[in-house]
Amino acid sequence: MTLKELEQQLLALTPGEKVQAIKLLAQSLGGYWQGIEKTPRVCGGDARIANTRIPVWVLVEAHRLGYSDADLLKSYPTITATDLANAWGYAEAHSDEIELAIEQNQVA
Incomplete structure (x- = not known):
């Protein structure tokens, strides 16, 4: 999957799904779950x-x-x-x- 494809999918998420995606990304960057x-x-x-x-x-x-x-x-x-x-x-x-x-x- 390319970044452009991912961007399109992220923009199509509901607001609640976007919050979950942000949380997942933040956790993976920080090494804290x-x-x-x-x-x-x-x-x-x-x-x-x-x-x-x-x-x-x-x-x-x-x-x-x-x-x-x-x-x-x-x-x-x-x-x-x-x-x-x-x-x-x-x-x-x-x-x-x-x-x-x-x-x-x-x-x-």
Whole structure:
């Protein structure tokens, strides 16, 4: 995709979608993701829901296996819908990192 094509798509977004796009870009530039933490020696340094030991990759893999957001919230009562939204945004922006973590943690 070219920058010109991206510009056309961005201009076609609703105001709410534009706010989300700006937030996503700002987070990716700053290396900070609201509600997501990476700490050496906690969950292997993988991205996780803040103040938990629930890695983003675990949630992504569960989602792929058919678990809905409601299922995940029931299974992990310490997280919120906002936590899941933060995890999905992080996973989308860092898909290579998440894919690698899933691959490295698969049981043979």
